[in-house]
Amino acid sequence: xxxxxxxxxxxxxxxxxxxxxxxxxxxxxxxxxxxxxxxxxxxxxxxxxxxxxxxxxxxxxxxxxxxxxxxxxxxxxxxxxxxxxxxxxxxxxxxxxxxxxxxxxxxxxxxxxxxxxxxxxxxxxxxxxxxxxxxxxxxxxxxxxxxxxxxxxxxxxxxxxxxxxxxxxxxxxxxxxxxxxxxxxxxxxxxxxxxxxxxxxxxxxxxxxxxxxxxxxxxxxxxxxxxxxxxxxxxxxxxxxxxxxxxxxxxxxxxxxxxxxxxxxxxxxxxxxxxxxxxxxxxxxxxxxxxxxxxxxxxxxxxxxxxxxxxxxxxxxxxxxxxxxxxxxxxxxxxxxxxxxxxxxxxxxxxxxxxxxxxxxxxxxxxxxxxxxxxxxxxxxxxxxxxxxxxxxxxxxx
Numbered sequence: 001x002x003x004x005x006x007x008x009x010x011x012x013x014x015x016x017x018x019x020x021x022x023x024x025x026x027x028x029x030x031x032x033x034x035x036x037x038x039x040x041x042x043x044x045x046x047x048x049x050x051x052x053x054x055x056x057x058x059x060x061x062x063x064x065x066x067x068x069x070x071x072x073x074x075x076x077x078x079x080x081x082x083x084x085x086x087x088x089x090x091x092x093x094x095x096x097x098x099x100x101x102x103x104x105x106x107x108x109x110x111x112x113x114x115x116x117x118x119x120x121x122x123x124x125x126x127x128x129x130x131x132x133x134x135x136x137x138x139x140x141x142x143x144x145x146x147x148x149x150x151x152x153x154x155x156x157x158x159x160x161x162x163x164x165x166x167x168x169x170x171x172x173x174x175x176x177x178x179x180x181x182x183x184x185x186x187x188x189x190x191x192x193x194x195x196x197x198x199x200x201x202x203x204x205x206x207x208x209x210x211x212x213x214x215x216x217x218x219x220x221x222x223x224x225x226x227x228x229x230x231x232x233x234x235x236x237x238x239x240x241x242x243x244x245x246x247x248x249x250x251x252x253x254x255x256x257x258x259x260x261x262x263x264x265x266x267x268x269x270x271x272x273x274x275x276x277x278x279x280x281x282x283x284x285x286x287x288x289x290x291x292x293x294x295x296x297x298x299x300x301x302x303x304x305x306x307x308x309x310x311x312x313x314x315x316x317x318x319x320x321x322x323x324x325x326x327x328x329x330x331x332x333x334x335x336x337x338x339x340x341x342x343x344x345x346x347x348x349x350x351x352x353x354x355x356x357x358x359x360x361x362x363x364x365x366x367x368x369x370x371x372x373x374x375x376x377x378x379x380x381x382x383x384x385x386x387x388x389x390x391x392x393x394x395x396x397x398x
Contacts, residue, residue, distance in 0.1 A: 012037040015062040016152040016213030020221075024231055031234060034127065034148075036063035039233035046338075048232035049239045052199050053339055055228025056158030058220065059198075059237055061205065062213075065127055066148045069120045073139035078112065078120060081135040083268060083290070085281040089114045092181040094194050098268055098276055099131070104289030105256035105265040107131060108249065109273075111196065113181060121147075125249055131257070135285075152213035156220065157203035157240070159387075160227040162395040165193070165204060168223035174394040176204075187215050195395075198237060200244020202389040202396065242333050243340060243385035245304050247271055252302060252332045252346055269298040270348070300329065300348045304380040307343040307360055311373055312336055316345075316360040320353055322374050324361050328353040331360065340384040345377075354379065 005011070013036050015021065024042050031040045039060065041048060051057040069078060078086045082097040089095050091114055098109040110124030122132070132144045156164065165173045176182050176195045184191045189209050197203030208216050221229055241248060249255055252271060259265040267290065268277050277290055307313050318329035329349035337344045349358065358377040363370055389396050 016210040020217045033063040041233040041235045045235035048236035051230040052158045056161040057232040059155040061153035067122045068145045068147045070143050072141035077139045083277040085278040094179045100286035101256050104267050104286040107256045152210045154206045157197045157199040162397045164224040164227045166397050174397045177393045199240040245383040270300045272302045301351045305345040305377040308375045311364045313360040313362045319359045344384045
């Protein structure tokens with residue numbers, strides 16, 4: 001008698017790299033991302049973090065959503081949807097962008113790859129096909145296709161990343177500039193490599209047809225054998241991106257289409273992403289609302305905080321004085337930074353209080369007892385971690 005799985009439709013999908021990743025996940029520490037079984041960590045989050053900072057690591061980005069946008073109207077449609085001017089994006093280049101509702105509330109952020117005159121790829125963290133289809137209304141010479149299941153993606157981040165790709169035989173990879181794209185022959189297909197990533201360090205993202213995912217993994221790990229290559233999961237990613245000052249959905253911002261309560265989502269200006277909003281280009285979604293906010297100023301502003309002491313300010317409330325009498329903001333992400341040797345955080349602060357004192361009320365446990373500490377915070381303008389190799393061209397290859 002044939003037995004069927006009653007929960008088949010509910011089980012998590014497996015990444016094209018899963019056959020290689022599963023034996024390396026010694027703790028069997030899995031979570032989920034966009035219905036994929038996804039590593040939270042493999043052995044130890046701190047160990048994986050130090051791989052990113054001292055050697056190199058791979059991070060599975062197959063669950064990331066990938067959309068192909070083609071046609072004579074592709075540029076016009078994307079420029080209508082996102083806040084940045086896509087017309088400035090050159091061939092074989094990538095740009096970071098965000099897109100908003102008509103009220104100027106941020107739906108998501110992501111990257112746009114220009115692959116041809118009328119050919120783009122958009123990547124983002126959450127499914128966006130419905131919004132893309134709405135944005136495509138009225139554009140007749142256009143196709144929008146979800147290629148998330150077709151393309152495998154693997155991020156390679158860390159100071160030895162370039163050396164690994166060079167050992168793999170990718171000619172002139174050290175000459176690739178940040179946000180640039182190169183294409184290589186690989187097993188009779190094309191391997192696309194972009195100098196992009198979410199670690200704030202030297203890094204690349206590798207894109208290949210899913211049928212060649214394991215071949216890519218094997219070639220990469222063979223080349224990286226003497227360069228400290230190791231997989232890392234979401235926990236180490238979150239540490240690295242916070243040191244770089246990068247935002248994370250469900251931490252720094254709520255996606256507008258998923259937010260129930262009024263204005264508990266955010267705008268680009270609140271997230272300190274005003275540089276992504278180009279009012280000189282033609283009309284785009286949310287333009288009028290964002291113009292008003294630009295002129296009036298955002299109610300909150302996301303800032304980087306250097307906090308005294310060594311107790312991470314997780315979920316801390318912020319105040320304008322040590323007595324903690326009036327709330328002026330809240331911490332969104334916090335950690336003790338091994339690279340910066342500092343107690344760091346990202347926080348939403350009421351804009352009118354940014355010029356004054358800021359204190360964090362921190363609660364932390366010690367041997368099952370809760371403790372409280374009030375710590376002074378200093379606003380920082382630059383990323384907590386930004387080594388020269390992140391921008392250096394040619395990239396260090398040893």
